[in-house]
Amino acid sequence: MTKTMFPLMNTLYNFILTTLKNPNQVIPKLKGKYNRFVMQVNESSIIGDTNDVFTASNLPSELIDKAIEIFNPTSVLDLGCGTGQAVSYFIEKGVPTVLGVEGSAVVIAQAKCSKFITQFDLNKELNLNRKFDMIFSYEFVEHIHSKHVDILLKNFSNHSNLIVLSAARPGQGGLGHFNEQYSEYWIEKFENEGYNYDVELTQILKAAEKMYPENILVFKRF
Numbered sequence: 001m002t003k004t005m006f007p008l009m010n011t012l013y014n015f016i017l018t019t020l021k022n023p024n025q026v027i028p029k030l031k032g033k034y035n036r037f038v039m040q041v042n043e044s045s046i047i048g049d050t051n052d053v054f055t056a057s058n059l060p061s062e063l064i065d066k067a068i069e070i071f072n073p074t075s076v077l078d079l080g081c082g083t084g085q086a087v088s089y090f091i092e093k094g095v096p097t098v099l100g101v102e103g104s105a106v107v108i109a110q111a112k113c114s115k116f117i118t119q120f121d122l123n124k125e126l127n128l129n130r131k132f133d134m135i136f137s138y139e140f141v142e143h144i145h146s147k148h149v150d151i152l153l154k155n156f157s158n159h160s161n162l163i164v165l166s167a168a169r170p171g172q173g174g175l176g177h178f179n180e181q182y183s184e185y186w187i188e189k190f191e192n193e194g195y196n197y198d199v200e201l202t203q204i205l206k207a208a209e210k211m212y213p214e215n216i217l218v219f220k221r222f
Helices: 005-021 023-042 050-056 061-071 085-092 146-157 183-192 199-208
Strands: 075-079 097-102 117-119 134-138 162-166 216-220
Touching: 061 085, 061 134, 061 162, 061 199, 075 085, 085 097, 085 134, 146 183, 183 216, 199 216
Parallel strands: 075 097, 075 134, 097 117, 134 162
Antiparallel strands: 162 216
């Protein structure tokens, strides 16, 4: 046994000892690290650990209020809805038809409005066989790997001619962020799908958004 092996063995011994003394503290941390490793290997951001559910629980209420005021939608689809905070809020505000789509069963289990959420892996093509007045998608698109971006765009295109989008920019960081991009990237992608980038409405909604105003984009197709 070489001398260089002793530090490694000592580290392993201390880790085992700590785990045996404090299993309730150490084991969840190991599970969390393992789940993040699986995300990277599978290139999928579907949450499998209840400790990560908080990352899928944003509620941009001011943004939603302004979107309702401007567009007055009677039906809304929330792609990548997480725990359905926005879904619940749209319902609370009186939108007649609201549906969320989320890939993680663990996340949906924490949703108060789970009956309004459909579980579906949005790395795959979704077709609900209907159109919605508006798609609302908040801090979700960056979770889809760039190799699936064409499928992602179809999932928008299949379901509405109006999109209110918030997309994480490079350097923002976050669990399961595979495709952080500047606005120009998404503008080009959606224009290739036949949408127009609405500069004026984007600026109005940016003014209403508190958390990530620079991430807001509005697309319309006629």
